Amino acid sequence: MNNAFSRGIRHGIPIALGYLSVSFTFGMKAVGDGMTPLQALLISATNLTSAGQFAGLPLMTGGASLMEMALTQLVINLRYALMSLSLGQRLDGTMNTLSRLLFSFANTDEIFAVASSQPEKVGRSYLFGLILTPYFGWTVGTLLGAVAGTLLPEFFRSALGIAIYGMFLAIILPPAKREKPVRLVVLLAVALSLCLRYIPLFSGVSSGFAVILCAVTASATGALLHPVKEAHAP
Amino acid sequence: MSAETFYPYLLVMAGVTYLIRMLPLTVFRREIRSPFLRSFLYYVPYAVLGAMTVPDIFYATGNLWTALAGLAVAVALAWKEKSLLTVAVFACAAVAAAQLALSLLG
Numbered sequence A: 001m002n003n004a005f006s007r008g009i010r011h012g013i014p015i016a017l018g019y020l021s022v023s024f025t026f027g028m029k030a031v032g033d034g035m036t037p038l039q040a041l042l043i044s045a046t047n048l049t050s051a052g053q054f055a056g057l058p059l060m061t062g063g064a065s066l067m068e069m070a071l072t073q074l075v076i077n078l079r080y081a082l083m084s085l086s087l088g089q090r091l092d093g094t095m096n097t098l099s100r101l102l103f104s105f106a107n108t109d110e111i112f113a114v115a116s117s118q119p120e121k122v123g124r125s126y127l128f129g130l131i132l133t134p135y136f137g138w139t140v141g142t143l144l145g146a147v148a149g150t151l152l153p154e155f156f157r158s159a160l161g162i163a164i165y166g167m168f169l170a171i172i173l174p175p176a177k178r179e180k181p182v183r184l185v186v187l188l189a190v191a192l193s194l195c196l197r198y199i200p201l202f203s204g205v206s207s208g209f210a211v212i213l214c215a216v217t218a219s220a221t222g223a224l225l226h227p228v229k230e231a232h233a234p
Numbered sequence B: 001m002s003a004e005t006f007y008p009y010l011l012v013m014a015g016v017t018y019l020i021r022m023l024p025l026t027v028f029r030r031e032i033r034s035p036f037l038r039s040f041l042y043y044v045p046y047a048v049l050g051a052m053t054v055p056d057i058f059y060a061t062g063n064l065w066t067a068l069a070g071l072a073v074a075v076a077l078a079w080k081e082k083s084l085l086t087v088a089v090f091a092c093a094a095v096a097a098a099q100l101a102l103s104l105l106g
Helices: A003-032 A037-047 A050-061 A067-078 A080-089 A096-105 A108-115 A124-148 A154-160 A164-179 A180-198 A207-225 B005-024 B034-054 B064-079 B084-105
Strands: none
Touching: A003 A037, A003 A050, A003 A108, A003 A124, A003 A154, A003 A164, A003 B084, A037 A050, A037 A124, A037 B005, A050 A067, A050 B005, A067 A207, A067 B005, A080 A108, A080 A207, A080 B005, A080 B034, A096 A124, A096 B005, A108 A124, A108 A164, A108 B034, A154 B084, A164 A180, A164 B034, A164 B064, A164 B084, A180 A207, A180 B034, A207 B034, B064 B084
């Protein structure tokens, strides 16, 4: 096992921890909505996206058209295109076409977040190490939730619910503390996110699309006001 | 849910999600030169994470007060540049402690 791979695995553990609780809830809900445990597991194993999966359940049980399903997933998950575009600029030469095709499948919010926060460009060993435990966390959690939803006490589930956000904060706060432009971008994105959530006018905006609006506006403002020095850019 | 209904849905869901993630990573291979776009993409992760954390973190535990306890501990440790795992674990512990405290207070 080389260094980059084991470093990836280490960085993936907090993600896996957070995924366990979210996917556990998904498994419980899927079975409650009429899926078999195997179907719940298949959805998680092939999609690996929380918001998209939760949004897909009522469409399936409500008998929505396949076109509706495709459009819903497109709107909710379009943010991943932005993330893939951003991360694509930070991959090193070991990420050939096959590796990119495989890794794309697992470019979740959290994987993207951790991979982007690495100081150097990232390569195949690190990235495949990084996605390993979260993938198991997501699928195993789903299966556990589906077959034994009531066994894990609410106490532990709600405590685990914050793990992913703790990780996000650990990623954004150190650079926000050091670099004023990053601080500005984060604060702007947070302010926009609050507006989109609580101003009734915007209540029709889906959560996935809200992330795109906030991210594009805040990042474009940052790029206009504080263009990044060459050595610093992705 | 019957297999005939389930598998077409599964295929569409997984297919659309995969294409969204895969196309930008495989099609746009060249390095972006525009200083504006490079800066934009540099800021994207921070903006995405900021928008995803707030306000969702307030609802992450099912109780605003325990969530705030977790948030406070996470912010304090993240500000001190502790590792991701440390911040995540202590945030969970803070939520657990707050839940205990709340249940003791009745």
